[in-house]
Amino acid sequence: MSTNEVELLTRVAWLHFMEGVTQREIAKKLGISQPKVARLLDRAKKCGIVRISIASPYANCLAIEGELRRLFPHLEDVVVVPAPQGGDLFASLGRAGAWYLERVLQDGDLVGIAWGRTLKHVASSVQGTRVRNLKFVTLVGGLTASASLNPYTIGEKLASIFEGECYYLYAPAVVESEEIRNFYLNERINQKTLELARQTRWSLVGIGTVDARHSIYALTGFIDYHELELLRQKGAVGDILGQFYDRQGNLIDTPLHRRTVALPLEDLRKMKNVIGIAGGKEKVEAILGALRGKYIKILITDEETARDIVELAKREG
Template identity: 35%
Template structure:
């Protein structure tokens, strides 16, 4: 079943009619969910059967139905009613231009991959000749860019929106920006400085340098920004790459931080928290995101719902790509 004609990548982003078209056939919805779990999440038919409460024969028939009805082509074209409803609620609640909600896989470890598949398709669709694209960092973004097809675009530039790591890492902002630039034949602009300096004064000296000022000026003027959101925990990406210590995590939590956007720590309302780390960051200030025409945020997982809610409340997102459980958790915060 996994030949070239049946491999899937992501649901094609686009506008969904909300009304009569919202009434999705339950059988189609079940077939779509089974197809997503099989082709994108990589579950076996037995695992899908256990998750959906079906026997293996029934799962096999649903997958066949998904192919026969055209739900599985290059993309999964069927829409889940539950995901569509969450998309519409997110757009209404936060004034988003677009929201894409994908089914949550059974393992939290698979969430970055399924979101990245959808995010890569969303980014590829928006890339045009003559654009400038600002890029953040993180595992989800790295995986997303792996899903962007290689094609040559004219006069496209890619700008890294934050400084780099002092040691090699697949999640290094420089690597993320350069990979995207290579895929589309773009000119790439890096921030030739660490993402976090030792003191505020060092940061101020670096930010005053013409070379860095030029890159950040370009970052503020990009047509599209592609970012992810980080959680705040003792095992978050920031601690794993050595940017933040465990004691600093505790301090940030006491200051009200729930996560980061562009390496800046924010609270659940999207405000920068009063903490020394925020004065040492070499990155685009999140407040500048509000002036960028299109900001795409791709992130999910139960540990990131508070940070995502902060980004949405702070008006720093135009297009959100997340998973079903995270979307529901974000909206539940509003009801409280």
């Protein structure tokens, strides 16, 4: 490249990127065509005269979002937020989930709701919004402990904020037997709720783990250590709506599943705009399994978790 060419490329780049001069104004100033200015700017970037650097904590997040989209082409959207330094990860993800909902929801939308700590923070973080008359429907039965994590509580709070209504699955999330589960599922009011659930425009779910220290199932007393150990022995890495799957996303059939009152994951997989919100090292395998099983179409997580998911997915192929 001649000295004159370098000088021209540098001048055009300086005028455009440093002084904010438009391509049309540069063309007029230098006596060349606007398409040539565009070509010169492109060439300046390719040959290294122009190097674009984004100084923001979100820059790395955007790069990882791109990696996740390439690894999991079925994903419709990915939101990765900076990991909180010493802060509350659930609260951070909850704010991200609330921001996402406020951005995408429209008047009259039907929204499915699950349970969990992150979803509790989503409901607490939603601000005043322009959309109204939303309908929420719970995708899983209720918890008998930890009321703030209950899908009923979360759905009711969101319905109040958006001046809408909430429809419930009237049953505990886990019952004593398959016969009792079938009784609840065959109740007319619950059949109507499940039919509504299958029609949702958006659904919001958490992603659970088989780690007893972090499992909502274990912390609320629905299952004990021995049942969790049985799930781990069968290869379980996580759950959505109380239904467990392995690291490839395959459902694991256990007696617990046949006692769970919830929308089947086979139905969830067919639904559009299913938003999975989760983060933390203990959730990496669970999130990866959910992605491989295509149970979620939109992922909201933190930077450290996202990076670990990408590394694990690449390592395992």
